[in-house]
Amino acid sequence: MRSSRARTDHSLPCYGYDFTVLSCEKKDRLEKEKIIIEGYLKEKKINWVFIPFIKNPPALSTCLNFLKLRIRAISLHKRLKFSMVHCRSYIPSIIGLAMQKKFDVKFIFDMRGLWIDERVDGKLWNLENPVYKISYRYFKNKEKDFLIRADYIVSLTEAAVGIIRSWSDHSRKLTPVAVIPCCADTDSFSPSRFSKAERSALKSHLGMSKDDLVLTYHGSLGTWYCTEEMLHFFKRLLITKPGTKFLFLTQDNPSEIHYLCDRLKIPPGKIIIRSVPFGDMPLYLSISDFSIFFIKPAFSKKASSPTKLAEALSMGVPVICNTGVGDTEEIIKEGNCGLLIGRFHEEDYDGAIAKMHAFYQAPVMDLRDYSIKKFSHTSGVEKYRNMYASLLS
Numbered sequence: 001m002r003s004s005r006a007r008t009d010h011s012l013p014c015y016g017y018d019f020t021v022l023s024c025e026k027k028d029r030l031e032k033e034k035i036i037i038e039g040y041l042k043e044k045k046i047n048w049v050f051i052p053f054i055k056n057p058p059a060l061s062t063c064l065n066f067l068k069l070r071i072r073a074i075s076l077h078k079r080l081k082f083s084m085v086h087c088r089s090y091i092p093s094i095i096g097l098a099m100q101k102k103f104d105v106k107f108i109f110d111m112r113g114l115w116i117d118e119r120v121d122g123k124l125w126n127l128e129n130p131v132y133k134i135s136y137r138y139f140k141n142k143e144k145d146f147l148i149r150a151d152y153i154v155s156l157t158e159a160a161v162g163i164i165r166s167w168s169d170h171s172r173k174l175t176p177v178a179v180i181p182c183c184a185d186t187d188s189f190s191p192s193r194f195s196k197a198e199r200s201a202l203k204s205h206l207g208m209s210k211d212d213l214v215l216t217y218h219g220s221l222g223t224w225y226c227t228e229e230m231l232h233f234f235k236r237l238l239i240t241k242p243g244t245k246f247l248f249l250t251q252d253n254p255s256e257i258h259y260l261c262d263r264l265k266i267p268p269g270k271i272i273i274r275s276v277p278f279g280d281m282p283l284y285l286s287i288s289d290f291s292i293f294f295i296k297p298a299f300s301k302k303a304s305s306p307t308k309l310a311e312a313l314s315m316g317v318p319v320i321c322n323t324g325v326g327d328t329e330e331i332i333k334e335g336n337c338g339l340l341i342g343r344f345h346e347e348d349y350d351g352a353i354a355k356m357h358a359f360y361q362a363p364v365m366d367l368r369d370y371s372i373k374k375f376s377h378t379s380g381v382e383k384y385r386n387m388y389a390s391l392l393s
Helices: 029-045 059-080 090-103 114-123 129-151 158-166 196-205 227-240 255-264 278-285 299-303 307-314 328-336 347-359 364-375 377-392
Strands: 001-008 017-025 047-052 082-087 106-110 150-155 177-179 213-218 244-249 270-276 288-292 319-324 338-341
Touching: 001 029, 001 177, 017 029, 017 059, 047 059, 082 090, 082 377, 090 106, 090 129, 090 158, 090 338, 106 129, 106 347, 106 377, 114 129, 114 299, 129 227, 150 158, 150 328, 150 377, 158 299, 177 377, 196 278, 213 227, 213 278, 213 307, 227 244, 227 288, 227 347, 255 270, 278 307, 299 307, 307 319, 307 328, 307 364, 319 328, 328 364, 338 347
Parallel strands: 017 047, 082 106, 106 150, 150 177, 213 244, 213 288, 244 270, 288 319, 319 338
Antiparallel strands: 001 017, 001 082
16 A cells, blocks of 8 residues: 655655555565665655554454554554555555545555456355355445546556446446556666676576576466466477476475476476575576466456566567466567467467477567567556646646
8 A cells, every 4th residue: 555645846756756655564574575675665765664464363363454554544644644545456445445535535546456356266265155255245346436436547457447447337437547567677677687608607507508498487376377287388398399498486385396297297307496586587587588477367367467477578588378368468469579378288389389489589679678668667657657647736
């Protein structure tokens, strides 16, 4: 949840706004990253206030976290007099909507996806369970309120805009919508940062030969990412490209990957799994020939914008992904920056593999230039700045 006050001097940092970020933080995450986050926000002159996240007991802890966030948000407003509240996702937006009503501040509903439908599509909420059914109805009603009463809506995809515009309750008020996909720091994710010698040294360190083709997956595994299907694709790729290595860059437990490799009879030496700090991700991506990610194509995923797409393209790495996820299909086709899988079937995998050769010598800068055009963090910042200016003018 982010709140801001307008400044009169627009030569000051943050384009003339004072920002206060209010968040709910898990203990283990704070231990790892608190100093880094504080340093970054201090450099940007952004005020950060957080409350400790409580996870037990499950139901009561959720209510307590929400209540503490609401109390802190109101106390901050009484002291700082915010001009607007910018709420990321649904639960903070309940607080933002209440502050809009009580204090007449501008309220931005930054959707971050169709969260309620994600809970159902991801089988986290079973609607046969009365508790989840009640929760679903409650948040669906809140969603309508957010869409109708927000002063501005932020969507990650054009596909999601079409969905919310089709909902009759929202059509009563055409709230302005900004489409701002997940962006990448294109300065950090730049192939020019790494020399040929650095890339060769990393491949050698990972046990790869200089001629190995490298297929990379980076990020979290779990609910939405189709690990088995990606490994099945890799197994088909080994038939025609036996000198390929599959590099997983993830903080998650690798046991599922090992289990699936055993089941699919993929040679252990072909899979390399590393947990690397985010700051090292560009270097590891720099040795990649292709980036792959398969995501379950559920209804709610129409609103998803994978950050890994922006990061890979910014490094000049073509992508292999499936259709039915956000605006990904349109982006891949427009930029000619990768290969699309229509179904998780062998014939679809083989069809994409047959086309991979066209990208072996793809101009790195063409892909990077396209990523900068679509996903540059500076472009995202400019869209937010325009939105703020229109609300506070």
